[in-house]
Amino acid sequence: MDYIIGVDVGTTSTKAVIYTLHGDIKGYSNQLYPLYQDTPDTAEEDPDEIFNATVKALTDVVSKVSGTVRAVSFSTQQHSLIALDKDHKPLTKVITWADNRAEKQATEASKSGLGMKIYNKTGLPIHPMGPVYKLMWLKKEHNDIFENANYWVGLKEYLMWRFFGQLKEETSMASATGLMNIFDMDWDDDILSWVGINRKQLPELVDPTYQLTGMDNDIAAEIGISPKTPFVMGATDGALAEIGLGAIGKGEVAVTIGTSGAVRTFVDKPQLDPKGRTYCYPVMNGKWIVGGPVNSGGIVFRWVRDNLFAPEKATAKMLGMDPYDFLTEVAKTVPAGSDGLIFQPFLGGERAPIWNGNARATFFGLTRSHTRAHMVRAALEGVVYNLYSVLLALQEAVGEPTVITATGGFARSALWRQMLADVFEHPVTIPEAFESGCLGAMVVGLISIGEADDLSVVKKFIGKQNTYQPDPSNFENYRDLLPIYLSVGRQLESEYDSIAEYQRKHPHPEDKKD
CATH class of the missing domain: 3.30.420.40 (ATPase, nucleotide binding domain)
Structure with a gap:
C-alpha cells in the first residue's frame, strides 16, 4: 500500500501523521522540545533539537506501516529566523514568532512610517514577530552576528537543508518574513536594502508544491524510507490548519486556539487592511489567507x-x-x-x-x-x-x-x-478531523504528487462535525x-x-x- 505523511513542526512539538492516499490514518507521533525563555522577551528554540524531533516523529510513523511512502509534506511555524555561517552552521538559535526582542525596532518602524511601507508590500503587520524586524534588531544589538551571517533562513528552510543540502523557501512561508513582495512574489529589493542584506543570503523561492529529492542516505535509512522519497515544501502552519479544517470557501472563517490562537479566512486576491490590523499572505492556487494571530x-x-x-x-x-x-x-x-x-x-x-x-x-x-x-x-x-x-x-x-x-x-x-x-x-x-495542520500538509502533498486536483479534496477527509448554537x-x-x-x-x-x-x-x- 502507498502512504503519505503530513508533518506539523510547531512551537512546542513536531507532529507526524501517516495516511493512506484515501486519508485513513495509520500512525501518529508527537515529539516535544523546549522553548528557551531566558528573559521576558526571549523565545528561542534549538534548531537541531527540532530536526532530531522531526526525524524521530517520521521514524515512528514509518515503523507503523508496511509499504511505500509516496511523499512527506510539511506545515511549519511562521516568523522564525536563523543566522547561518558559510558552512550553513547556525550562529543563532531559532528566534521564534514569540520572541519580542525586536520591539523597539518595530515601534520605531511604526512611528517613522517604514512599518506601513513594509506592510503594504508584504502583508506583514508591524510587530517584533516579523523576521524583517528581527534582522533590524540583530543589526543594532548583535552586529557581530549580523555581519558574519552568510545566510538568513527560517526553521523549515534549515530542516530542509539538513535533509537535502538545499536552501529553498516556499512563497507562503517567505511572505511571513516581511521580505517578500506579495504582488510580484519575489524578494523585495527595497526592503532588503533598508535592512542591509542581499538576495544571495536568502533561499531560492519555490511553490508550496515543490518537491525536494535526494535525501542524505544515512538520514533516510534511519527514518526507514527511500532517499528518493519527495519532501513537499508545504506551507505555513496557519494556512494548512485552515485547509485541514476544510474552511477553504468564501466567507468560511476558521478559529484556532492552541497555545496561541488565530482567526483566518481565505480570499481570492490580496486584501490589506488600511489600519494594518490583519495579515495577508499567499498560499497556493490563487488562494490568499487573511487573518490575525x-x-x-x-x-x-x-x-x-x-x-x-x-x-x-x-x-x-x-x-x-x-x-x-x-x-x-x-x-x-x-x-x-x-x-x-x-x-x-x-x-x-x-x-x-x-x-x-x-x-x-x-x-x-x-x-x-x-x-x-x-x-x-x-x-x-x-x-x-x-x-x-x-x-x-x-x-x-x-x-x-x-x-x-x-x-x-x-x-x-x-x-x-x-x-x-x-x-x-x-x-x-x-470538526473531528485529527491534527488539522498535518491533514492540510497531506492535502498539499497529494496535489504535489498528482493524487488530487485541488484543495477541495480535503472535504473527503474531514469526517464528522458537531455544531454549537449560540x-x-x-x-x-x-x-x-x-x-x-x-x-x-x-x-x-x-x-x-x-x-x-x-x-x-x-x-x-x-x-x-x-
Missing part, C-alpha cells in the same frame, strides 16, 4: 492552572482528573460575563488586533464579591473576547462570515466551545461587556510601554539569566 490562547488557561490553582492542580492529578477539566467545572459555577469581571489576556504582549509587543494583562472590575472561580471564567472569556475583536477587524476587509469552524486544544472543553458561539453570536462547527440567554451579558473590554484596552494602551519598560529594568528572579 493572537499570543493569548491556551497559554492563558495554563497560567491560571499553574498560578491561581496550583494546589488544586496537584490534588486533581492525585484523583486522576485532568486539572483543565477541574478548572472548567469551576468556571461553570459562574454566570456568563463573570459578574462584571473582565480579563485582558495579554500575558506576553499581543499580536492581532492591537499588534503591541508591550501589551500586558489586566483584571478589570474586580470587587470583594469576586472569587477565583470568577477569575477562571473571566480568563477564558478574555481569550474569546480578544478573538472576537480580531473577527471585527477581519470583517471590515472580507465581510460577515458565513461559516465559523473552530479547532485546537480548547475544543476539548464544551464550555469554551459554547462560549465561542455565544460571544460571536454565530453557530460554531467543530445561547440567547447569554447575549445580553456579552453585548454589554464587549464594548467595555475594547474601551479598557484602548485606554490602557498608552501605559503598556511604561509598565513593560519597568519590568525589563526590574525583572522577576525567574526571568533573569542563570
